[in-house]
Amino acid sequence: MKIKAFFSGCFFLLILSLSLFIRSVDALDADDVTLIGKNEALFSLKENKTAEILTSADEKAVIEINDGIVNEGSILIRFIVWGLPQSWESKISDQNRLNGSYLPIAELGIPSGEWLTPGSGSHFSFINQGDTLIIAGLLEFLTNETPEIVSFDFNQIPFDEQPLKEGAVIVLDFEAGDSRQRIEKKSVIDEKSGVFFSLLNTAQTPEISMIQPALSVSRTDEQISRVGWVSLSQSDGKKYVLKRDYAYGFNIADDDRFMVNNSYIFQPIHDAEPRTISLDFVYVKRKSAGEVKLSLEAISEEQPIKALDIPLSLDEFSARISGYSIYQDIAEDHHTIPTLRLFMDSEGPVSSINFSTGDSDSELMPAVCGFLPESEQFACDVPLLSMDQTELTLNYDSFEYRIDGNWSFQWNPIPIPARDQTSEQTVLPYKMDSMNFYDGSDPEVEKTVKKIQEFSAALSSKSGWIFQRYETKMSIAGGDYPDLIDHSQKNTQMNHIIEESWDQIQPDGTVLSNISLVRNLSGQIISGTWNLADRQIVLPQGLLIQNQGYNTGYVYPFVYGSDFYTLFRTNAKIVEQKECEYENRSAWCYRFFHTLGSAKDIGNLPENSYLFWIEQKTGKILQKQIDCQLNGIDQPSETCVVRKTLEIRHSDDLDSEIRNLIESFIY
Structure with a gap:
C-alpha cells in the first residue's frame, strides 16, 4: 500500500539535522x-512535502519532495530520502541488482489522466558521510x-533492487513563476562535434565511490553505438583505477535521449579538490540511405581484385568503392558463405556501412567492415546468395563513424571522512611443491630441464x-581473404x-x-x-577487471620456462631432439607434436607442433615456434607464431617509464 503525505513535528529534529548537513555540503x-x-520555470513547487516509506526489508525511511518546477516540455521533481541504515552503502556495488525487480522510481499523474515515468535525463546521488546517509x-x-x-507516486528508492513494501502518494501543488532563490548550477558536461558527455549519477561513501556518465547527441538521426575509455584524474595528473560495472535498474527509461553504458567504481574521496572526468572517443551511428548497382565479373586467380570507382553518399564524409573480390568465407561451423569484399577509399572516421543485398537473409547476415591486417586498406564484406551473381543492388540505411572528442569536465566531489581500516590484506602462498616438471626417464631431457x-x-x-x-610474429589466417580488423582495434590488433x-x-623467490x-x-x-x-588492472588505461575481494x-x-614444461603435462610427444645452433650459440632443439583433443573425440582433431631452441650454456629459451593448421584442420600445418627472446635480466627496480606509469594510478 502507499501512505498519504503527512507533516509532523516528530520529524523536526531529523529535518533540522538534514538541513544542516545539506548546508555544509x-x-x-x-x-x-x-x-x-x-x-x-512556468511554475514551481509551492511547499515541501514529506512522507514515510517502508522498504522491502521493513526498513522505515522518509522521502521529502523539496523542489520542483514545470517547464515547457518537462516537469522536474527533486526528492531526498533519509533514515536508511549504514548498511545501504553496499548496494552501490551489489551484484544482486542484476536480478532485481524494478518499477519506475516514481510515476507522475497529470490532469489529462496520463501517467508519466522518469526520462533518461533523470539524476541520482548517494551520499554517506559516515553518520548521515x-x-x-x-x-x-x-x-x-x-x-x-500533480500526483507523485513514489515506488522504489534508487540503488535498491526491490520496490518499496509501502510507497507514498503525494499531491504536489505548484505556483506561477519560480519563487525560490537559486544559484547558478555549474555544468558537469562537455560537448564536442554534437556529442554531449555529462555526469548523470554519483555515489560517495567512506568505502567506495561511483560515477555514472551519460552520452547524448544533438542530431535526431544519430545515436551512440560504442564508447571508448572513461577516466577520472586528479589535478596532479594521477588517474583512479576504475572498475567498470553495470548500469543501475533506475536507469531504465522509455526514451533514449541519454545513453548510460556503465557505472565506474573507485576509491573513496576524502578531500574537496576538483577531479576531471574524461572520455577519449565514441562511435556514432547515423541514418543515411543510399543504393549502389553493381555488375560483377568472374574472379580469377590472375585477377583476384576487380577495379571500381563508385562514389557513396555519406553526408559530409567522402567515400567510394574502389574495387571488389568474391570469395567463399568459411563460418565457424565450417559451412561456406559466398562473400563480396568491397574495397573502400573512405575518410578515416568512417568505421562501418550497413550494406545489405535486399534479400530475406541479408538481415541475418549483416555486412562486416574493417581493415585488412597490417594495412590501411578499409573494406566491407557483404554476404551473397551465390558465387554466380552478376547483377547486384546494394542498399545501405546507415553508417558508423568515430569521433575522437577527448571530452572532459571538472567534478567537485564531497569530501567523505575516512573510515578506520582495521582489516589488513592477507597474502597466501600458492603451493607448487608437488609439481614435477618432468617425470620421464630420458637423460638428455632431464639435463635440459635441470639447466632451465x-x-x-x-x-x-x-x-x-x-x-x-x-619479439613475436604471428601469421595471418585466411590466406588471400583474412578476417577484417574492427576499426576500433586497428592500432592494437597487430601481428608483429x-x-x-x-x-x-x-626475498623467498615468490612473485x-x-x-x-x-x-x-x-x-x-x-x-x-x-x-x-x-x-588485475588493464594498462595503460587503468581499468580494474578482476578483484579477489575479502582482502x-x-x-x-x-x-x-613454463611453456616448455607444460607440454609434459599434456599428450604432446617429443618427435625430435638434437644439438643445434642458434645465431652462433650452441643449443638443444626440441620438437613436440601435440593433438588438441582426446582419443574419444570424434572427427579430425587440430594438430600443433612446438619447436624450442634452448641455449646449452644458460638454459635460456632462445626461440619458440608454433606450427599449426592456421586455415583449418583439413589444411597442412604452417608457421603460426615465432617468439624470439631479446632480453632476460634481473633488475633492482623498474625502468623509469614503467615505474612512472604504475605510480600514475590511484588504487
Whole structure:
C-alpha cells in the first residue's frame, strides 16, 4: 500500500539535522547532480512535502519532495530520502541488482489522466558521510502539459533492487513563476562535434565511490553505438583505477535521449579538490540511405581484385568503392558463405556501412567492415546468395563513424571522512611443491630441464624485478581473404609485436606482482595488464577487471620456462631432439607434436607442433615456434607464431617509464 503525505513535528529534529548537513555540503561547493539550478520555470513547487516509506526489508525511511518546477516540455521533481541504515552503502556495488525487480522510481499523474515515468535525463546521488546517509534524485518527466497540480507516486528508492513494501502518494501543488532563490548550477558536461558527455549519477561513501556518465547527441538521426575509455584524474595528473560495472535498474527509461553504458567504481574521496572526468572517443551511428548497382565479373586467380570507382553518399564524409573480390568465407561451423569484399577509399572516421543485398537473409547476415591486417586498406564484406551473381543492388540505411572528442569536465566531489581500516590484506602462498616438471626417464631431457631450472633459480635468487622481452610474429589466417580488423582495434590488433614482462620477486623467490605489456615496433605501449596479488588492472588505461575481494590475494613461485614444461603435462610427444645452433650459440632443439583433443573425440582433431631452441650454456629459451593448421584442420600445418627472446635480466627496480606509469594510478 502507499501512505498519504503527512507533516509532523516528530520529524523536526531529523529535518533540522538534514538541513544542516545539506548546508555544509553546499558550503564546500560540491557538485550536486540533483539540484535544479537557475531556470525559466512556468511554475514551481509551492511547499515541501514529506512522507514515510517502508522498504522491502521493513526498513522505515522518509522521502521529502523539496523542489520542483514545470517547464515547457518537462516537469522536474527533486526528492531526498533519509533514515536508511549504514548498511545501504553496499548496494552501490551489489551484484544482486542484476536480478532485481524494478518499477519506475516514481510515476507522475497529470490532469489529462496520463501517467508519466522518469526520462533518461533523470539524476541520482548517494551520499554517506559516515553518520548521515542521503539518497537524492532529480526526476525528469517529459510532457507538453503545464499542470499546477500533480500526483507523485513514489515506488522504489534508487540503488535498491526491490520496490518499496509501502510507497507514498503525494499531491504536489505548484505556483506561477519560480519563487525560490537559486544559484547558478555549474555544468558537469562537455560537448564536442554534437556529442554531449555529462555526469548523470554519483555515489560517495567512506568505502567506495561511483560515477555514472551519460552520452547524448544533438542530431535526431544519430545515436551512440560504442564508447571508448572513461577516466577520472586528479589535478596532479594521477588517474583512479576504475572498475567498470553495470548500469543501475533506475536507469531504465522509455526514451533514449541519454545513453548510460556503465557505472565506474573507485576509491573513496576524502578531500574537496576538483577531479576531471574524461572520455577519449565514441562511435556514432547515423541514418543515411543510399543504393549502389553493381555488375560483377568472374574472379580469377590472375585477377583476384576487380577495379571500381563508385562514389557513396555519406553526408559530409567522402567515400567510394574502389574495387571488389568474391570469395567463399568459411563460418565457424565450417559451412561456406559466398562473400563480396568491397574495397573502400573512405575518410578515416568512417568505421562501418550497413550494406545489405535486399534479400530475406541479408538481415541475418549483416555486412562486416574493417581493415585488412597490417594495412590501411578499409573494406566491407557483404554476404551473397551465390558465387554466380552478376547483377547486384546494394542498399545501405546507415553508417558508423568515430569521433575522437577527448571530452572532459571538472567534478567537485564531497569530501567523505575516512573510515578506520582495521582489516589488513592477507597474502597466501600458492603451493607448487608437488609439481614435477618432468617425470620421464630420458637423460638428455632431464639435463635440459635441470639447466632451465638453474637459470630460473638464478633469476629469482634475490628480491627485485625479473625483466623479459620478446619479439613475436604471428601469421595471418585466411590466406588471400583474412578476417577484417574492427576499426576500433586497428592500432592494437597487430601481428608483429614486442612483449615485455616484469615479475616482482620477494626475498623467498615468490612473485608478488607482474606487469605484462605489448608494444608496437615503435615502442608504444598498446596493451597490458598489471597483476597484483588480489587484483588485475588493464594498462595503460587503468581499468580494474578482476578483484579477489575479502582482502585476500596469492603469491606464487617464479617459474621460468613454463611453456616448455607444460607440454609434459599434456599428450604432446617429443618427435625430435638434437644439438643445434642458434645465431652462433650452441643449443638443444626440441620438437613436440601435440593433438588438441582426446582419443574419444570424434572427427579430425587440430594438430600443433612446438619447436624450442634452448641455449646449452644458460638454459635460456632462445626461440619458440608454433606450427599449426592456421586455415583449418583439413589444411597442412604452417608457421603460426615465432617468439624470439631479446632480453632476460634481473633488475633492482623498474625502468623509469614503467615505474612512472604504475605510480600514475590511484588504487
